[in-house]
Amino acid sequence: MLAGGPGHLGLAEIARSLDLAKGTVHGILRTLQGVGFVEQDRSSGHYQLGAALLHLGTSYLDINELRSRSINWADPLAARSGEAVRIGTVLEGKVLVVHHVFRPDDTFQTLDIGTLLPLHATALGKVLLAYRTAPLPDLERFTHRTVTAPARLATDLAGVREAGWAADIEELTVGQAAVAAPIRGYGGLVVGAIGVSGLVERICDSHYRPHPRLVGYVRDAARAVSRDLGATR
C-alpha cells in the first residue's frame, strides 16, 4: 500500500484503507518499523517504506512475470466459466490488461493485451482501487450505470474489500458484465486482479447479480495465482 500510493501516508489513511482500527494499525506499523520495513517521518509523522524492504527484492512484480505466473490458472478459469478472462494491473490511473484468454467458443476474437481500461467502471479496476490508497481517478461516465459519485464509489470499494471480489454490471458497456478478484503477491500485497467478462445475461442471474458459481471460479483462480506468487493468505 505504501509502495503503491504517494509514498508516505498518515496513520488514519492507512487504517481507513485497510479497514482496521487505528490502534491495530499502529501496533502493526510499530512492528514493521522495528524490522526496518517501515520508517516514520519525524516532522509529519507519516509512514513510508523502510530501507530494509529494498533487500527483500520482491516488492515489485514485473507485468510479464505476472502473466507468466498466472497463465496456468487463467486457462482453467476460462474453461470452467466459459467466458473471456483478463488480468489487469494499475498503470497511470488505468487498468493495464496484462493477460487475456479468449472466451472458449472458438469465435474470432482479438487479443487486447496492452489495452487500458478505466479503473472505476470495471470489475478489475474496482478490485485494484479497493486495495490502494491512490487518489480516485476522474470518474468519467460511460453508461447510465457507471458510478460517478466519489462517495458512492468509496462505499462500493468498502464492499469489495469486505466481499473479496468486485463486479461491473453494464458500467462500462451496455449489455456487458464482469467479475474480478484480487491477486496477492509476496506478503499479501495486491499486485493485480483477475476476472471474467461477458454478456450480462450470462454473467448475472435473474436478480441482476453475478452467478455465485462464477464468483467462486474467479476467487478460486485468484487464490491459486496468489499462492503461486507466494501470498500467505
Add this chain to the structure above:
Amino acid sequence: MTSPTERFVVAIDQGTTSTRCIVFDRRGQLVSLAQQEHKQYFPRPGWVEHDAAEIWRNVERLAPLALRRAGITLDQVAAVGIANQRETTVVWDRRTGVPVSRALVWQDTRTDALVTALRDAPGAAAVQERSALPLATYFSGPRLRWMLDHTPGLQERAERGEILFGTMETWLIWNLTGGKHYTDVTNASRTNLLDVHTLDWSPESLAFFGIPRAMLPEVKPSVGSFGTAVAAFAGVRIGGALGDQQAALFGQTCFTPGEAKCTYGTGSFLLLNTGTDLVRSDNGLLSTVAYQVEGSPAHYALEGSIAITGSLVQWFRDQLELIASAPEIETLARTVKDNGGCYIVPAFSGLYAPHWRSEARGVIVGLTSYITKGHLARAVLEATAWQTREVVDAMNVNSGLTLKTLKVDGGMTADNLLMQYVADVLDVPVVRPLASETVSLGAAYAAGLAVGYWPDLEDLRHNWHRAGQWLPAMDPALRTTEYANWRRAVERTFDWIQPAA
C-alpha cells in the same frame, strides 16, 4: 472445489530442468500442479548430466503434493501418464536399482568423436535407414555405447543381464511399478536402435552398436498398459507414456495428417503429423514415431528440433545476469523498438534442424556501441522466431504441405512479444490453445484413453479451444531483409570447432 466422487488423471512431466505432477479433470483442465527442479551437472564443456535417483525422489515427493493441492485422494486417480525429456540415457543395476552413473542428458555432446567414427563404420547407412534418424550425438544409442565403453566391466555385466538401460520414462516406470522394464515406442524411436517399421529393436542395429539385447526394455504402444504403480501412485494404472514432444502433439490433439504444433521450452520442437506413413526428410528434419494406440498402427511425424530457445533466455538470466526472471526478457526487449542490427545465434551445442552442424558455436553479430541490453534482449527473442522460420521452411518443402497456422504451446507462449514476432516472421497466424501445458496434457490424454476415462480421440478434440491468437503484422520487405540478415548470422557459426589434431 472438487466432489469426492469425481475422477482425475495425473501426468508426470519429467522435463530437462524440472519434474512436475499435474492433475487434470475430464475437460482436460489443470486442477493442481506440483513442481521441483533438479540439479544440472556440467562436468566439462559440452557434457550435461542428471542424477536419475534425485529425479525419482522428486516424483515420490511431488505425487502426494499434487493430490493434496487438488484436494483429492489416490482412489480418485483413474490413471497416470508420463511425458519425459527424450534421448536422456539412464543405466542402472537390475538388482539394486541404483544408477551406475549419472544420466547423460539429450544436450550432451560427448559422443561427438564416437558418432563421427560410427558414421564411417560398415552398416552405418543401414542403421540410419532402419531408425529413420541420422547418426547424431542427439540420440541415446551412441550415448549408451559411450557408457559401455567408459565404465569398466559394464559391457560384461550388461551381457549377463545385470544392467538395464532406459530413457527417463523407462526409469520412472521401473521405479513406479517395482521392476517392470518397459519403454514407449516414441521414446524408443529416438535411440537409433529401433526399426521404425517393425517397432521393435533391430538386431542388426544392436549388433552395429554392440549393445546387448538383455539390457533393453520391452517396447510398448504409447497408449496402453505399462503396469500398475506400487510406489508414488500405489494401485493406479500407468496407461500412457510419450516423449515430451510427441506428448505435446497429442495434447494439441493433432491426430490428423497435416496438423502441426510447436512447443517452446528449453529447446523448441515443431512436429507435423504425417499419419501412418513414415515420411523421410532430405533437408534436416527427423522422422519419428508420433504415437501408437494399443491395437492400432503407429502414427508418424516429421520433426524440426531446435536445441536452444528458452535456454537462451535462461543463459541471459543466469550467466549474463541482465534480467532477474525469464519473463522480464520481454520487459527489457520492449525498452527498444528493434534489434538495433544485432543478432544472436545460439549454437551452444551446435545447430540442430535444419542445419545439423555439431561443430557450429554461438555468435553475437552486428555489435556496435549503439547496442544496449535491450537490443540484446530483442535479439534473444528473435533468435527463437527465426529458428522456427527455418524449420517451417524445411517442413513446407519436405511435406509438400504449406503451414496455414501454427499451434503453439510451452512456457514461452506467455511471452506476448515473442509470439507476435513468430507470427510476423512466419507470416501465418499463431494460435495458443486453452491449455499451455500440452506436454502434460498429452500424457494425461494417453493414460486416460487407455483406461476408458475418455472414450476416443474425437472426444479429446472437443476439449481443444483457442485461447489466444497472434496475426502477422510485419512489413514484407522488412521480413525479407531481417531473414537475410539472420541467415548471414547463422553462416558465421559454422566450422568453429576444429577436429582435434
